[in-house]
Amino acid sequence: MAESRPLLEDLPKTGTDQHLAPNVAAGHLALVPTWLPLDVASGPSHNSAGSGGDGISEGVISSNALAVFMPSNAAIAGPHSSADAFQGNDALINQHPTEMAGIGGNGGSGNVAIGSGEGASHAGTGGNGVFYGGLVSTEVALFAPVNTAVAAGPGAEAHADQSNNAMFLQGATQIGGMGGSGGDHNVATHGSSMSPGTALTLTGDFYAGHGGNGYFVGSMVDVSIAIFSPINIAIGAAGGSAEAHQTNNVIFDQGTVQIAGIGGNGGGFNLSSDTIFTGNHAGGGGGDGSSTGSMVDVNFGYFHPINIAVPAGGTADAQQVDHVLYDQHALQLAGIGGHGGEGNLTDAHSALVDDILSFMHS
DSSP states (O other): OOOOOOGGGGSOOOSSOOOHHHHHHHHHHTTSOTTSOSOBOOOOOEEEESOOOOEEEEEEEEEEEEEEEOOEEEEEEOTTOEEEEEEEEEEEEEOOOEEEEEEOOOOOSSOEEEEOTTOEEEESOOOOEEEEEEEEEEEEEEEOOEEEEEEOSTTOEEEEEEEEEEEEEOOOEEEEEEOOOOOSSOEEEEOSOOOSOSBOSBOSOEEESOOOOEEEEEEEEEEEEEEEOOEEEEEEOTTOEEEEEEEEEEEEEOOEEEEEEEOOOOOSSOEEEOSSBOSOEEESOOOOEEEEEEEEEEEEEEEOOEEEEEESSSEEEEEEEEEEEEEOOEEEEEEEOOOOOSSOEEEOOTHHHHHHHHHHTO
């Protein structure tokens, strides 16, 4: 009859504590693969490699722009005289403000963060973007060209020609609370060193190539006002002749882009790995986007052309040609989560935790 031996005699003596209960539990652990990290050093720690910094802004960013363009052209001829006035104006008025606050930095690529225990490990993660306050932009543009021809008396001739080309760029770009994008080819995992300890699971957080979160709390306000009022006047007194010709080409670009609370995109080909793990894993995940507050875009366009011909006993000819383009589009984005990356691996083997713990307590 074969002699039966206690289970205790077959177990490796790896450590100083050789009580029966732990060894029986270890006997059950032998049923799972031998690469499980049975002894992992514990202790809180924080490891970061190639991660983008957080961007935090509190307060109000304000931009106020005022542009006035009022060219004047006049030809006035007395009796038996002539006058000619020619004027050409080209104006480009750029009132396009760009306001950016609370932008997290992008995570780098090709980084490795090795941690242990309950600490957090970040490799190539994008920084968080946080904004509290207001972004305010106001733009005012006034374009009022005046062209006048006056023939004051017999035999008087007056000619006034005016040509104006103007472009007003009043669109605003306002960005607040945007998380940085995660990098590529990053690894966040635990250390390979083994030391006699009591922890069988890791409870820290592992992030690799994770997009940062974007938080916006406040208001975005953009107010654009454009006034275009060309005036063309021809007055011919008795026996006089007056001609006033005016041509205006104007573009008002009041388009606005407002972006708030946008999570950063996750990177690609990142690894967030551990063997027995109960913490948070993120490999190439997109960041959260959160926006609380209001976005306001107000565009006001006023077009009032005036063309006057007054034949006061003479002849008067007033011609006015106006071409106007108003672009008042608005793009408003708020509270949008970042896209997840591609080719990422989150390997926690968490499905084994319940089975292993049940073996230990059976």
